[in-house]
Amino acid sequence: xxxxxxxxxxxxxxxxxxxxxxxxxxxxxxxxxxxxxxxxxxxxxxxxxxxxxxxxxxxxxxxxxxxxxxxxxxxxxxxxxxxxxxxxxxxxxxxxxxxxxxxxxxxxxxxxxxxxxxxxxxxxxxxx
Amino acid sequence: xxxxxxxxxxxxxxxxxxxxxxxxxxxxxxxxxxxxxxxxxxxxxxxxxxxxxxxxxxxxxxxxxxxxxxxxxxxxxxxxxxxxxxxxxxxxxxxxxxxxxxxxxxxxxxxxxxxxxxxxxxxxxxxxxxxxxxxxxxxxxxxxxxxxxxxxxxxxxxxxxxxxxxxxxxxxxxxxxxxxxxxxxxxxxxxxxxxxxxxxxxxxxxxxxxxxxxxxxxxxxxxxxxxxxxxxxxxxxxxxxxxxxxxxxxxxxxxxxxxxxxxxxxxxxxxxxxxxxxxxxxxxxxxxxxxxxxxxxxxxxxxxxxxxxxxxxxxxxxxxxxxxxxxxxxxxxxxxxxxxxxxxxxxxxxxxxxxxxxxxxxxxxxxxxxxxxxxxxxxxxxxxxxxxxxxxxxxxxxxxxxxxxxxxxxxxxxxxxxxxxxxxxxxxxxxxxxxxxxxxxxxxxxxxxxxxxxxxxxxxx
Numbered sequence: 001x002x003x004x005x006x007x008x009x010x011x012x013x014x015x016x017x018x019x020x021x022x023x024x025x026x027x028x029x030x031x032x033x034x035x036x037x038x039x040x041x042x043x044x045x046x047x048x049x050x051x052x053x054x055x056x057x058x059x060x061x062x063x064x065x066x067x068x069x070x071x072x073x074x075x076x077x078x079x080x081x082x083x084x085x086x087x088x089x090x091x092x093x094x095x096x097x098x099x100x101x102x103x104x105x106x107x108x109x110x111x112x113x114x115x116x117x118x119x120x121x122x123x124x125x126x127x128x
Numbered sequence: 129x130x131x132x133x134x135x136x137x138x139x140x141x142x143x144x145x146x147x148x149x150x151x152x153x154x155x156x157x158x159x160x161x162x163x164x165x166x167x168x169x170x171x172x173x174x175x176x177x178x179x180x181x182x183x184x185x186x187x188x189x190x191x192x193x194x195x196x197x198x199x200x201x202x203x204x205x206x207x208x209x210x211x212x213x214x215x216x217x218x219x220x221x222x223x224x225x226x227x228x229x230x231x232x233x234x235x236x237x238x239x240x241x242x243x244x245x246x247x248x249x250x251x252x253x254x255x256x257x258x259x260x261x262x263x264x265x266x267x268x269x270x271x272x273x274x275x276x277x278x279x280x281x282x283x284x285x286x287x288x289x290x291x292x293x294x295x296x297x298x299x300x301x302x303x304x305x306x307x308x309x310x311x312x313x314x315x316x317x318x319x320x321x322x323x324x325x326x327x328x329x330x331x332x333x334x335x336x337x338x339x340x341x342x343x344x345x346x347x348x349x350x351x352x353x354x355x356x357x358x359x360x361x362x363x364x365x366x367x368x369x370x371x372x373x374x375x376x377x378x379x380x381x382x383x384x385x386x387x388x389x390x391x392x393x394x395x396x397x398x399x400x401x402x403x404x405x406x407x408x409x410x411x412x413x414x415x416x417x418x419x420x421x422x423x424x425x426x427x428x429x430x431x432x433x434x435x436x437x438x439x440x441x442x443x444x445x446x447x448x449x450x451x452x453x454x455x456x457x458x459x460x461x462x463x464x465x466x467x468x469x470x471x472x473x474x475x476x477x478x479x480x481x482x483x484x485x486x487x488x489x490x491x492x493x494x495x496x497x498x499x500x501x502x503x504x505x506x507x508x509x510x511x512x513x514x515x516x517x518x519x520x521x522x523x524x525x526x527x528x529x530x531x532x533x534x535x536x537x538x539x540x541x542x543x544x545x546x547x548x549x550x551x552x553x554x555x556x557x558x559x560x561x562x563x564x565x566x567x568x569x570x571x572x573x574x575x576x577x578x579x580x581x582x583x584x585x586x587x588x589x
Contacts, residue, residue, distance in 0.1 A: 010360040010399065014408035017273045017573065023406020025399070027360075051511045059412050061425050063441075064402050068409050076500060079571045080177050081459060083500040083528030085508045093359065095510045 001108040002116035003101045009035060011093035018078035019054075020089030022096045025066040030111060032065040038101045044069055047099045069096070141326045143319050143343070143376045146205075147171040147218075148350025150178055150195045156350060156373050157201040161208035163389030166375060168322040169208075171201060171218035172315045172348050179312060180456030180569035182222035183287035193224030194309075199231050202307065206236070210244035215306040217297060217322060219313045223287055225249050228309050229588060248305025250296040252583040253312040255288040255453060255576070262580065269453060269574040278574060284458040286569060290451045290576060293418030294340070295331075296583035297321035303587045312454055314417055316344030319376060327380040338422035338444025339382035341415065345422075346386055346404055346439070347374040353386065353404035354435075355394030360403065367393025372435075383440040385432065396435040416452075418578070421445040450575040459570035460497065461537040464528040465544035466504075468557030471521050475506050477552040478525040484551050485527065488543055494536040502526045524557065530568065537565050 005024070008031045013022040024039065026032040045056040054072025061068060075089055076082040086092070100116060108115070144166040146157035150173040160169055173195035186193030198220030208214040221228045229249045236245035255262065259282070263269065269278035269288075278285070289312035298321050300308045310318075320340030323329070329336045346353050354374045355365040372392025377385040386396055405424065409415075412424035426443035469477040482501045489496070502508035504524035506517040517523075529540045541563040548555055 010403065012357070012359065012403040012407050016408060016410065017571070019273075021406070021409050023403070023409060025360075025402050025406065047513070051513060059409075061406070061412050063425055063427055064405060064429070066402060066406055068406055068412055070410065077498075080568050081530070081570050083462060083464065083498065083530055085502055085504065085526065091509045095513050098510065098513050 001103050001105050001113070003034070003103045003108060003113050004116050005039070005099045005101060006097040007114040009097065011097055013089050013091065013093035015075055015078060015089040018073055018075050020071045020074040020092040022069045022071065022092050023066055024069065024096060025064065029065050031113065032062065034101070034103060034107070034111065034113065035067055036060060036062070038103060039067060039099070043099070044096065047096065048074075051095070137380045139380065141168070141323060141378045142166045143168040143170050143322050143347070143378065145170050145172075145319075145347035145350050145374050147173060147201065148348065148352060149173065149175050150197060152350050154197065154200065158204040159392075160373055160375070160389070161205045161214050163372070163392060166214060169205060169214055169216045170318045170322070170347065171198065171216065171220060172318055173198060173218065173220045174222065174312060174315070176454060176571045177456070177569065179223055179287045179289055179454055182224070183456065184569070186223050191227050194222040194228035194231070195220040198228065199235055202232055203235050203239070206239050206241055209306055210241040213306075215301070215308070215322070217308045217318045219310045219315070219318060221249070221309045221311045223254065223289070223311060225251050225309050225311045232307060232309065233588065245307055246305050247588045248300030248303065248308040249586045249588065250292065250300060250308065250310040250313065250583060251586075252296070252581060253289045253292050255290055255581070256285070259285060259288055262576070267576055267580065269455065269576065272573040272575065278455065278572065281457045281572065286456045286458060288453060288455045290453050290581045291418060292451075292581070292583050293317050294321035294324055295419070296585045298325045299585045300587060301325040303585065305587045315348040316341045316417060317419065319344030319347060320419065323376075323378045327378070332446070334420050334444035334446060335442060336382035337420040339384065339439075339442040340378070341417050341420060341422045341444075342424070342427060342439065342442055343376040343378060343384050345415070346401060347376055349404060349407065350374070351394060352407065353401050354388050354396050355400055358395070358400045358403055360397070360399035365395045369393060382442060383438065386437045386439065388435055396437055398429045398431050398437055401429055401437045401439070416448060418447060418451055420447050449578050451578050451581055453574045453576050455572035455574060456569050457572055459568040460530060460532040461534050461565055462528060462530040462568050463537050463541050463563045463565050464526065465541065465563040466524055466526045466557065467544065467547060467555050468522055468524045469552065470554040470556065472519060474520055474523040474554070475503060475517060477554060478503055478523045480552045481525055481547050481555070482527065485543060485547060489540065492539060494539055495531055495533040496529045496536055496540070497531040498529065500528045534565065541565060
């Protein structure tokens with residue numbers, strides 16, 4: 001089943017030089033293993049292919065039900081050198097939440113994961 | 129309060145965050161001391177680039193070079209300092225803590241409370257006068273990101289400051305200071321030092337020191353842990369207009385609760401605190417500070433009441449023998465110009481304008497090292513991930529250039545406005561006038577041996 005990251009996680013991002021970090025946090029504790037299993041370093045690197053110039057690193061924080069990604073070469077030089085609107089990587093968080101995961105149907109059903117056809121949680125609260 | 133060793137273990141020390149960066153809400157410090165009981169007010173003014181801005185100000189006027197907002201902040205909390213015993217710890221000193229101290233002394237005099245304000249000044253972080261000597265004696269100060277030695281930009285360095293830890297702040301508090309002003313201290317030390325002072329944590333009590341650091345990390349960005357910039361359930365976070373800034377309620381054992389004053393807006397939840405914990409994080413097992421290495425994978429959070437999150441279980445490891453150094457250097461010039469194009473086909477019009485402008489800049493033979501075009505409303509922040517924007521009501525064309533040749537950057541700023549009359553149609557949004565040329569002061573992070581840096585503490589009497 002296709003599962004949008006925005007429906008199962010929230011996130012915050014920041015900068016350190018030319019590297020952006022994105023912390024991704026499961027919306028429910030029982031959904032953390034889904035992040036750990038399917039939101040791999042390679043999957044995120046593929047997502048940001050052509051957007052960042054460097055490598056991707058992943059760290060796990062099971063205690064916080066969170067993953068931390070470092071996106072190198074993400075900020076056009078970083079800090080004051082950058083010409084980007086998002087020079088400090090503040091909204092790389094939501095860029096990552098655009099990612100769609102493939103989760104086996106049985107696993108998605110047992111965890112009650114929202115399917116990609118549903119209106120995203122953050123939009124739902126606004127539109128209704 | 130300073131007789132910590134005689135205090136019972138059950139005591140709670142409240143450290144309130146009143147400023148998350150220079151430019152944060154001016155109301156916050158006063159609201160934090162008037163909204164309820166607090167023991168310490170922690171004010172963080174220094175971001176990576178702030179030191180260089182302050183250094184430029186000091187070059188123009190030797191009495192400047194500190195965060196001037198701090199003077200107003202102190203003025204707004206003077207009654208709490210003088211009458212209720214609230215103590216303030218701030219890195220407002222920037223590149224000139226002594227001048228900042230004089231400004232605070234003058235404010236205290238003006239309000240007739242000189243006797244009640246004892247200013248502690250922490251210096252020793254400024255390495256600029258010693259830079260040549262340090263490089264000559266083998267300290268490369270290589271860029272932590274690129275590995276380049278500092279000698280490549282040496283002639284362009286504006287400021288160089290070591291990040292100091294909690295030790296000199298604790299010393300100032302122990303000497304009786306109730307307003308402690310530092311230069312480049314770590315943001316987290318401003319919170320950890322009062323807890324360490326009050327509970328007399330030993331220099332090798334790694335777990336508690338790490339807990340104090342993590343308490344500092346949670347509240348160092350002000351309301352960013354209490355509902356501000358919080359994505360989780362953002363639409364239902366109550367009363368952001370009246371947002372409550374966070375307070376650490378610290379215990380001797382290193383556990384603490386993040387809370388905020390009653391009758392304030394915002395929200396403190398496991399989710400809001402977690403978002404702040406992962407902010408600007410690197411390797412979570414090794415959050416390196418001058419005092420201790422904190423392990424973020426040991427943190428446990430528990431909602432223990434409305435707007436109350438308990439933090440416990442934190443582990444730390446011995447600190448390294450290095451200090452981080454924040455160096456700022458001149459790195460050329462930049463300018464950013466914008467124009468807004470409207471429906472129909474706003475994005476096509478903006479793209480055509482970009483092509484026209486680039487051709488003109490090329491024909492002028494300008495020396496530009498880097499040029500970036502963004503289409504705000506279509507792809508500026510998420511790039512190709514944003515997908516097809518359709519036919520939006522408007523798109524802002526945003527073009528930035530960077531280079532060492534100031535004249536070329538100047539010339540670029542004069543090429544934007546002509547597009548209004550001689551470029552694609554349906555263009556507006558140029559009321560701001562010609563773009564400004566800005567000198568770039570870039571950040572150079574490096575490491576230096578701890579033994580080279582000697583913090584100094586002075587309490588003014």
